[in-house]
Amino acid sequence: MTMAQAATPVADFPSLEKALKHHFGYDEFRPGQRRVIEAALKNQDTLVIMPTGGGKSLCYQLPALLKIGVMVVVSPLIALMQDQVAGLQDNGIAATFLNSSLDGEALRQREAALLRGDIKLLYVSPERLQNLGFIQFLNNLSQTVGISGFAIDEAHCVSEWGHDFRPEYRRLHELRERFPQISLLALTATATERVRQDIAQQLRLRDPLVQVSSFNRPNLFYEVRPKGRDGYQQLLQQVRSQTGSGIIYCLSRKRVDELALKLTQDGESVLPYHAGLADEVRRDNQTRFIRDDVRLMVATVAFGMGINKPDVRFVIHYDIPRNIEGYYQESGRAGRDGEPAHCTLFLAYGDVATAEYLIGQKPDETEQRIARQQLRQMVDYAESTVCRRQIQLSYFGETLAGLCHQCDNCTNPPPIEDWTIEAQKFLSCVARCQERFGMMHIIDVLRGSKNQKVVNLGHDKLSTHGIGKDRSVEEWKLLGRSLLHQRFVDETTDGFPVLKLNAASWQILRKQLTVEVAVPKDIKPVETRSTTESVKFDNAPETVALLTELKALRKRLADQQSVPPYVVFHESTLKQMAQKRPKTLAEFGQLSGVGSRKLNQYGDAFLDVIHQFCADNGLPTQPISTSAAPPITLPSNTNQPQTFSSRPQPVGNTHRLTLQLFQQGHSIEAIAQERGLKPVTIATHLELLILNGESINLDALVPPARQSTIRQVLDTKETFALSDLRERLGDSYSFDEIRLVRADWQREQSSVSES
Structure with a gap:
């Protein structure tokens, strides 16, 4: 009796659990396995996402033993299929593989064993399934002993959005066309929602059971x-x-x-x-x-x-x-x-x-x-x-x-701080910018940047412009990452990351959800303020006297915690306290440098000192204008038109000399050496010349393929700042390349708008 003939039919087992024990020695299924096996036994297409060690292989191995015919398993690596087959054979299960490591005689012997019904699992590569001779063999196998199913292992290789895309996997949909009556099982350890959808579409799965097990590996x-x-x-x-x-x-x-x-x-x-x-x-x-x-x-x-x-x-x-x-x-x-x-x-x-x-x-x-x-x-x-x-x-x-x-x-967690107010400002800005931009642009708006992109889009007129000057870029990036990782905001994954609000975002904006952020000790706070936001210290005797008392309090609090005084508050914040003399916690919270945690931790202590000093000296307290996040409503879908300056600065003699040398065929480096200038200076000359419509052969400066990539980023109209563009494109692109292509692109945009 062959091993295939010895495989016990389903009817002889009172339960799948007994079949599991008989063939593999396990007493119970792991989460999700039984559901998948039942679907496979009913010839239903299945998409299985189980973490490494979660038992994916059993999902097709047990059905292979309980169904009539051969289960054909597609595996991407020779070493992998050999390892799987060796393990099955050691367990007394009839399995084999066909790959390029076998000579002609071995191939013929294994094919003969398959046609006799001696084998229950056949492992092959995706390339072999594209061989017409092998397809004919499968047709013969289907008509003799039968094919119980096709199992596509490492199915994430099907998707261009997966982490290990393989073009040969893309043609596996031909199995559906050649063998429409046979069910398909697609299995992988990792797949995002987008990859899952792509796998199902590419393999032409019909109403598949989708089993997604937890990705958590607690060990x-x-x-x-x-x-x-x-x-x-x-x-x-x-x-x-x-x-x-x-x-x-x-x-x-x-x-x-x-x-x-x-x-x-x-x-x-x-x-x-x-x-x-x-x-x-x-x-x-x-x-x-x-x-x-x-x-x-x-x-x-x-x-x-x-x-x-x-x-x-x-x-x-x-x-x-x-x-x-x-x-x-x-x-x-x-x-x-x-x-x-x-x-x-x-x-x-x-x-x-x-x-x-x-x-x-x-x-x-x-x-x-x-x-x-x-x-x-x-x-x-x-x-x-x-x-x-x-x-x-x-x-x-x-x-x-x-x-x-x-x-x-x-x-070993860093200190946890309540950053709900900061999160409301951040998400409010995402909404005000109509959910069309990435994190760095949102941070630019929050911090009051007047860069070209912000101004051209009119985002310097938004109510959220400048409300986050009291936080550094690093602090806002920390918050942005934390919101993404906690799924409090979403981000598109097509290579142009754009922030999108979700249900949790609106809960935060409606004050229904708090946001806590783990803040590392080495995070860089704001050290300098813009002239519009800093407080000009008036050096009045009473203000200086109050500042002295506030510094004394700060020193006591810092000593109690064994930290430097600036960790409690920066000097610029103390100066604002001394001059503005807030009278309520709400007003105190609007001081630059006072976040939610510091407000809760130190607000009462500093207000007590301010109140007592004012009472002792007959001084009034000062009203403080608020800079909190404004009320937010659902944004409209209207798009703001992109505008560009049509009046670049005039070209001077120094620029024309650069132009003359360039038109003579000299490189940027050669022109810089000739004129005793830095290459970046020559690049800025050429940038201005391009903006003014001078005849510049850009292909001589930037290869066309690289131009195309830079233009793709510019076409999103999400960022025009050199640093942002460089961050998006990567370090392989130089600032000079980006600068020159940006100038040519902007000149073209201006020409279109004027026409």
């Missing part, structure tokens, strides 16, 4: 550490502090080889893995790691997809990952057995620049733009003071109630 501890100049020593110390097997991920093959060599020299048992190694070497290294012949694997992200090693005790990212989805997947290769495991990310901004450079090598500009936004989200994750598990789960559309207490931000 994993997450931490982020700054990587200093002694990064390798930090890594070595971390490796030696951990027990069991570990994976160290790097961005480049060169870094992998360097680290593997250094660790070996320092006595660690380690092997490298990357696409630059020969196939045989990669397979051998992976096998040795899985079999515990070595303790460490240093690898690029080419390693690990579907690796069936449950006892990886730690994963270290020595370089920053490119996106949160990939990081979740890679770090999730630790602790698949449910036992405690440790995930460490080392953050160095030089590595971020390297990642941006690699993104710049992508041929598709849209893909570059999306990748840059995903990298920024990853940096935000690393810099965040919010519970790291909250951020991860929020990325996949899941909410974590409370804190995880399994990450560095939960176990």
Whole structure:
């Protein structure tokens, strides 16, 4: 009797649980498994999103044993399918694979076994499914022993919006066209809502059951550490502090080889893995790691997809990952057995620049733009003071109630402050700007910027313009990230990140929800004020005397907390107190530098001193004009027209000399050297010449492909400031390139508006 014939029919089992025990030895299903298996037995299409270690494979393996025919499993990697088949065969389950590692005779033998009904699970690559000869074999198999279903493993590879898109997966919809009567199961560990929809659409799933299990892996501890100049020593110390097997991920093959060599020299048992190694070497290294012949694997992200090693005790990212989805997947290769495991990310901004450079090598500009936004989200994750598990789960559309207490931000939290008023100002500004702009523009408006974009859009006339001058850019960015991570505001994911209000946003604006922010000790507050917002100190005797008493109080409070006095309040805030002499907490809260927490913590104490001083000296208190967030209503959908200055500054003789040298074929650097000026000065000359309509061959200055990318960002009309554009485009674009293309683009826009 063959193994396939020995498979017990469904009717012989009183319950699926007994079938589970019989074939796999488990007493009960994990969450979501039974529901998926029941759908598969009914030939219903299914989309399964389960975290690593959640039991995805069982969702098609058990139905394969209980249904008539062969389950065809699409797997992206030879090593992965071989590992899966070896595990099944060891469990007494008839499984095989067909791939390029087999010679002709082995292929014929396995195909014959399939046609005899000896096999229940067949693993193949997506490329093989595009081979007409193999398709004919599947037709034959379907008509003889039958095909019980197609299981698409690592289905996120189908979607261009996923973290590991593979073009060959895109053609798997042909299975639906060639075998319309056979059900499809798509399975992956990670997929955002957008990726899920794309998978279902690309595979032509029919009314699929969608099973999304929790992405929470409570056994994993997450931490982020700054990587200093002694990064390798930090890594070595971390490796030696951990027990069991570990994976160290790097961005480049060169870094992998360097680290593997250094660790070996320092006595660690380690092997490298990357696409630059020969196939045989990669397979051998992976096998040795899985079999515990070595303790460490240093690898690029080419390693690990579907690796069936449950006892990886730690994963270290020595370089920053490119996106949160990939990081979740890679770090999730630790602790698949449910036992405690440790995930460490080392953050160095030089590595971020390297990642941006690699993104710049992508041929598709849209893909570059999306990748840059995903990298920024990853940096935000690393810099965040919010519970790291909250951020991860929020990325996949899941909410974590409370804190995880399994990450560095939960176990060693910075002080928590109530920033509800600041959040209301921020969200009010998002609404006033009609939910059409990104975070940096909102911060510019809040802080009262008069940059070209703000003025051209008329946002300097908004009621929210300048109401956030008392907070620094870093503080507003901290709040913005916190709102995103706590899902109090949304952001588009198409590469042009635009803030959008959600239900929680409106609850905050209606004072139905409070906002707490974990504020790191090194956050940079506002140190200088604009002349319109600063208080001119009048040096009157009574004002100076009150200031002296306020400083004394500040010193006492600071000593009680063992902090420097400026942590309580900056001197500029004390001067405002001494001059304006507020009489109520509401007025005190409107002073620049007085946030919600400081108001609650210190307001009464300082007001007591002010009241007593005024009473003793017969002084009145001063009224304070409010700068709180104005009442907010739903914004209209009218778009404000974009305008540009039609009168750039006049061209002088120095600019014309630059023009003459440029038209003679000299580069910016050559002109600068000839004239004894800096290259940036020459670039600004050319910028002004372009704006004035002079004949400048822009292609000689900026390659057309790079021009196109810069223009795409400009066409969004979201930002015109050089710093904002550079942040959006990445460090691979120079300020001079952006400056010159921006000038040409603005000249074109002005010409259109004038016509």
